[in-house]
Amino acid sequence: MTERKNVKKARNYLVTCQCPKCEKNSEHSFTRVQKGSTLICPHCNQLFQPAKNVAA
Numbered sequence: 001m002t003e004r005k006n007v008k009k010a011r012n013y014l015v016t017c018q019c020p021k022c023e024k025n026s027e028h029s030f031t032r033v034q035k036g037s038t039l040i041c042p043h044c045n046q047l048f049q050p051a052k053n054v055a056a
Contacts (some may be wrong), residue, residue, distance in 0.1 A: 021046040 014027040019041035026042050033039070033050045040047055 016035055017050050019044065021050050 013030050015030050015033055016025045017028050017033060017039060018025050022041060022044040024041070024043045026039075028039050028050070036049060037048050039050055
């Protein structure tokens, strides 16, 4: 029997999100975006929620 791969590790990659304040793009972890966690813009330090239509 073959061993199953850990699915969580396979999804640990970066996706691009746009800051609603400064409108610059930044990269955040896929799992954090999918969970709807609060993100921090590295350019202006604004806290924001990811858009619901973010596609990987």
